[in-house]
Amino acid sequence: MRDPHQKESTTPVHFTSIAELEAASYETTMKHYFGVGDWCGSTDVNMHVAYLDPGEETRAHFHIRADIALFVIEGESTMLTWDQNFVQTEHHLKPGDFAFIPRGTIHKDINNTDARFGLVAAYNNVGTGPESLKVYVEEPIGSTE
Numbered sequence: 001m002r003d004p005h006q007k008e009s010t011t012p013v014h015f016t017s018i019a020e021l022e023a024a025s026y027e028t029t030m031k032h033y034f035g036v037g038d039w040c041g042s043t044d045v046n047m048h049v050a051y052l053d054p055g056e057e058t059r060a061h062f063h064i065r066a067d068i069a070l071f072v073i074e075g076e077s078t079m080l081t082w083d084q085n086f087v088q089t090e091h092h093l094k095p096g097d098f099a100f101i102p103r104g105t106i107h108k109d110i111n112n113t114d115a116r117f118g119l120v121a122a123y124n125n126v127g128t129g130p131e132s133l134k135v136y137v138e139e140p141i142g143s144t145e
Helices: none
Strands: 030-036 045-052 061-063 068-074 077-082 088-093 098-101 106-110 117-124 134-136
Antiparallel strands (some): 045 117, 061 134, 068 117, 077 088
16 A cells, blocks of 8 residues: 555656565565566566565575575575585575675575564566576585485
């Protein structure tokens, strides 16, 4: 619902409240609420809020067409990333942290806490999340077995 004190814009500026959005089926365990994208005229930036419930984790994946910039707004999680030689690095994320994930970097989030984890993220070069061309990777990554 829009703030009744906010005037309607006569410019191409677009306003959306998270209360107006439904979680997208973009990722099965991490709920995404896409607030900026091609539906509001943006073909080069996609911005969303995403939440990962306690005990949940995303599947390892990478994006072919988009870099990701994110900012943690609530909770904590462990982000695993893999370099081009499939060496894994573990990162602890908490509120106030920023992260930049270049396109092609394999990553996944794990919420091993009792609280919801939330972030704000933006993809470049795309108007929708699916346009980022998310590719899932089977684990164990880099295993020689």
